[in-house]
């Protein structure tokens with residue numbers, strides 16, 4: 001068993017963190033992957049996982065997360081890749097659940113009971129004041145699922161896209177983009193994302209497809225008037241270059257903001273919205289707290305990116321929307337503002353960016 005596999009296995013044995021105390025005012029989770037938390041990942045992830053399922057189950061985790069996973073977690077300066085492999089209740093479930101993806105995926109839990117239904121995730125979040133969620137698609141299947149879920153669950157709105165690490169792997173990228181385009185018009189699909197650039201996970205040969213995909217999503221966002229939700233990993237300057245060249249949509253969100261204070265200032269100047277994840281609470285991320293400090297509440301969002309990026313003091317444990325209060329309190333501290341004021345700002349920004357729930 002590799003170190004990475006061992007760490008993933010260790011993590012799965014960790015119990016889910018206890019719920020933090022409730023927030024004084026309601027907020028939203030601007031970026032969550034309920035399907036991955038639930039272990040109902042389908043598409044390539046589920047498929048790959050299913051195929052590997054006969055082998056070491058902890059390897060499945062690594063395999064099924066090659067896109068999204070490495071993605072955001074690696075940004076945590078710490079570079080502790082075991083964060084990514086993350087695990088959570090989902091992982092092994094990904095294998096089994098993925099296969100049943102044609103059914104109602106929100107009901108799916110792992111065959112060993114390790115999964116966590118969407119309804120339970122929503123209820124746990126609501127109990128601590130997180131009463132609205134934005135479910136983010138990362139490929140055709142998860143985008144279709146996200147759009148359907150938002151139609152069915154009032155607390156959930158959806159965004160749809162091909163993840164920047166997914167785009168170069170598609171045999172027919174334009175056909176996949178056409179599906180995203182067809183979903184984009186649905187009334188409860190309120191954002192196009194996560195799209196963008198990821199120079200960490202995608203090699204030289206995939207960059208052209210990645211940028212082509214990013215430009216395609218920008219075009220859809222502008223045409224439909226929906227928010228553009230950007231995944232930017234190690235690609236700050238190029239993200240701005242493409243936005244400048246293509247022309248940015250009216251509403252741009254940088255999800256899991258990972259830049260320094262200078263990049264934050266530039267994004268704020270442009271009117272972009274910065275969404276902070278649990279990484280803002282990490283000891284080794286003072287630059288994120290500085291970035292949050294200079295972001296006005298009207299351009300500030302909070303997210304889990306669950307099941308990844310669990311806030312302190314639970315770093316390394318499975319993440320889910322009910323842990324948002326920890327990140328909100330971290331943001332309030334970084335900004336030197338009362339928690340109530342930060343909650344109010346985040347809610348107002350969320351409703352402006354995504355529209356009313």
Ligand SMILES: [Zn+2]
Pocket residue numbers: 071072194231232255256
């Ligand atoms: Zn991302």
Ligand SMILES: [Zn+2]
Pocket residue numbers: 031033068072136194305
């Ligand atoms: Zn994400």
